[in-house]
Amino acid sequence: MRLWAFLFLSAISALAQPFHLPTANAFVLEPGSEEKAYVGTVGKPWITGTFGCIRTEGWQMHEGLDIRCLQRDKRGEPTDPVLATADGEVAYINARSGYSNYGIYIILRHHIEGIEVYSIYAHLREVRAGLKAGASVKSGEQIAVMGHTSNTLQGISKDRAHVHFELSLLINDRFAEWFRKTHPGERNDHGDWNGQNLLAMDPREILFAQKEQGPRFSVLNYIRSQPELFRVLVHETHFPWLTRYAPLVLPNPHLGTNAIAGYEIACNFNGIPIALFPHASSDFIAMKTRVKLLSVNEAEYQRNHCRKLVTKRAGHWDLTAHGAELIQLVTYN
Secondary structure (H helix, E strand, C coil), X not given: CCHHHHHHHHHHHHHHCCCCCCCCCHHHHCCCCHHHHECCCCCCCHHHHCCEEEECCCCEEECCEEEECCCECCCCCECCEEECCCCEXXXXXXXXXXXCCCCEEEEEEXXXXXXXXXXXXXXXXXXXXXXXXXXXXXXXXEEEEEECCCCCCCCCCHHHCEEEEEEEEECCCCHHHHHHHHCCCCCCCCHHHCHHHEEEECHHHHHHHHHHHHHHCCHHHHHHCCCCCEEEEECCCCCCHHHHCHHHECCCCCCCCCCEEEEEEEECCCCCEEXXXXXXXXXXXXXXXXXXXXXXXXXXXXXXXXXCCEEEECCEEEECHHHHHHHHHHCCC
C-alpha cells in the first residue's frame, strides 16, 4: 500500500474512534452466544438485558446492555475489570451506591466526529483508586471493577452481577437549573448528570455496525440513519443542542436569507433529536403554541412505543406530557 493511502486510512480510522467492549466479555459480538453475553431480568431471557423496548411486554425501556461477568473471587463476587470504551475524560463519578438505582457508576465524555458522546458504566463494585472527574482516559484502560451495586428495593443478586453499559447524548448542560424550575422540591443528587439528561443509543447496534464497517463506521451517520418517530416545530432559536450536536443541524433550502426564528426537530423513538432544520418567522405566524407536533411515524410507534412520547387520541396524534417535557428540556436555554 502506498504511504499516502496508508496515512489516509489511518486518519479515517482515528476520526471514527471505534468503540471497544467495556469488559473482556467478547460474547457480546458473537451471534448465538447471547446467553453468555447478557444478564436478563429475574426469571426473564437474555433479551431483557439488551437495549430498547424489551421489558414489560414492550412497554418498559432499557437504555443499555447488561453485560455478564466472567470472573469471580472465592466469595463469588465479580472481579472483571471495566474498561473505557474509547478515548475521553471522566465527566462524573457517583461513588455512593445508595444515591442511584445505577449504584456506583462512571460517566465518560468522548469527542467523536465533532460531537460529544457519553459512555456510562453502572452497578460497579469499585472505581479505580485515584480516578476523578476531569481525568483523561485511553480506550481499553481500566476504570473500575464490575459489581452489583444498586439502591433498588430488590437489589441485584451476586449471581446476576453485570456492568450496565450505555452510549448516550447529553440533552442540556443547564439541566440542574431546568429541573429546579420544573420539579420544585424533588431531589436531584447528580446535578447535570442526572440520568434524565442523557438519551441513549443502542450499544449493541453500534458495536456490530463498526465491526462490519471497520474504519468506514461513523457514529454521526448512525445517528442520522435512526428511524424517525415524530417531528415538531419549535419557536426557539438558542439552545445547547444546536452547538453540542451542530453536525445534526441540516440546511433548510426554503430558508433563503431569512433570519432563523425556530427549528423543526425530528426525534427517534428514544427522543434523540436526529435532525434539526432552521425555519423563518413566517413559518410560525399561525402557531398558537411554542411547540407544534408536525408528524408521527405510526409504523415506528408500533415497533417502539415504550418511551410514551406521543399518543393518539380520537384519531389525532399529540405529544404526551413526557414528550412535551423532553422537547422543553432539549430547547431550554
